[in-house]
Amino acid sequence: MPRFAIRERLDVFEPRRLIRSAAAEVGFRHSCCLELAIVVSELVSNVVKYGIEFERLDDCESGPGLVIRATDIGPRFQNIELAVQDGYDDRGPIDPGSMLRRGGLGTGLGAVLRLSDSFAVDYAIDSKTITVKRFVKRPGARGRR
DSSP: OOEEEOOSGGGGHHHHHHHHHHHHHHTOOHHHHHHHHHHHHHHHHHOTTSEEEEEEEEETTTEEEEEEEEEEESOOOSOHHHHTSTTEETTEEOOGGGHHHHOSOSOHHHHHHHTOSEEEEEEOSSEEEEEEEEESSOTTOTTOO
């Protein structure tokens, strides 16, 4: 499983390139490969100085897919329900004037949640790991790939 040290915002390019390539190899359509690149971009913007990794998975019902894990060092989310809403962080609305200074695409964990088939946050003493899964055949989406 590739693992990438994320030290600055420019470190997003190699994981984005490789997730698109891995997604194509697994069988994702081109548009889905681009969506997974967005997921990686958002997670990397939240993980500067930490790490991101991904690997192929196979599920008996959903078939092939990818799992992406992003780990950062820092406190727990104060309110994960807020954090997954566009324009919010875990404390509430983000000032639109500060959006450009924050880096990322501005959609944050909301985009990660929408473009993934599963989303989980696991906490350790001084860190948290976000794990997302995306399958070629999306669960619960009849006829959609």
